[in-house]
Amino acid sequence: MTILVTGGAGYIGSHTVIQLLESGNDVIVLDNLCNANPEVFNRIEKICNRRPAFIEGDVRNAVLLDTIFSNNQIDSVIHFAGLKAVGESVANPVLYYQNNVAGSITLFEVMQQHGCKKVVFSSSATVYGDPASIPVTESSPYAPANPYGTSKMMVENILTDLHISDNNWQVALLRYFNPVGAHPSGLIGEDPKGIPNNLMPFVTQVASGQLEKLSIFGGDYPTQDGTGVRDYIHVQDLARGHLKALEALAENHGCAAYNLGTGVGYSVLDVVNTFMQENQLDIAYQIVERRAGDVAEYYADPSFSSDRLGWKAEHSLKDMVRDHWNWQKNNPEGY
């Protein structure tokens, strides 16, 4: 089976590509490399003795997409390509709607023209905003709090409407919680450009001496230790969720949204302490003001994903901090 993976050179995409190749699929990656390094393909080859076909290009390029679909018998698409920095989306919303929404529309139009109607979409728990109750179920209302989250909600709406218009469209909307960790080989992992916004890459860069000190945003939240609580999920578990979703799409699945989280919330201090214990390292930190727009606590109810996809996260927080550090330690400058 040939799967088109948009954004397959990125963090979550590259881990998923490996599992697709290891399961015997043919993979075509379309990525414009705006947030990725082509060295990832050499690493993928080292891990699985195969490399995916790679086309450097943009999902907004309808002509290129048409050529890809004309030249290949593509069974389904996993659509990772998108921009993901919340702050940048607030500063430049048009860029986010152009890339994430217009890019998706272009892709779905070409898929429709070629009769390829199976798609797994990278959505996000940010579509829930500040959820009214936790754990968060898939029926919690949409309440995105920034243009990035709104762009994910809009694409979910477009795919839902496509399925209503033509129920041959088979759609899985995967709402990721907080992806962390790396492939256990330490050969591929998250490679943020500049100073990381997210907790785990920041912690690993403090551990490696590239950054001096972690600022913990807020110590006065109504949580067990006052710091923010999130549902961290190992990228290997997340990647496996995409293979489970593809299996479901092959069986006249319809259109559904799935939470991909562990169902367990950990605080920032839980993450930092587990990182220090597991890796036998010190992390300098200070507790500072809350970060604007942050939510105190949320974690997934993953029971629908378990019932319907037969998918469950298997990795512990210890696995996540060990594997993330293993990647960072072996690749201090990234790829």
Ligand code: NAD
């Ligand atoms: P990433 O930036 O590592 O990967 C995205 C890839 O898409 C990059 O390789 C980038 O070069 C490519 N890309 C971006 N715009 C493109 C375009 N117009 N045409 C072609 N390629 C393009 O990010 P990631 O963490 O792997 O995230 C993958 C997807 O999952 C994104 O859609 C993101 O919004 C979503 N997501 C990520 C997280 C997270 O915390 N990492 C959480 C929830 C959802």
Ligand code: UDP
């Ligand atoms: N966080 C922090 N310091 C940082 C980055 C993040 O204290 O340098 C906290 C943040 O306030 C939140 C948690 O870590 O409680 C996860 O943040 P991240 O940006 O990784 O993901 P988010 O859930 O905000 O998308």
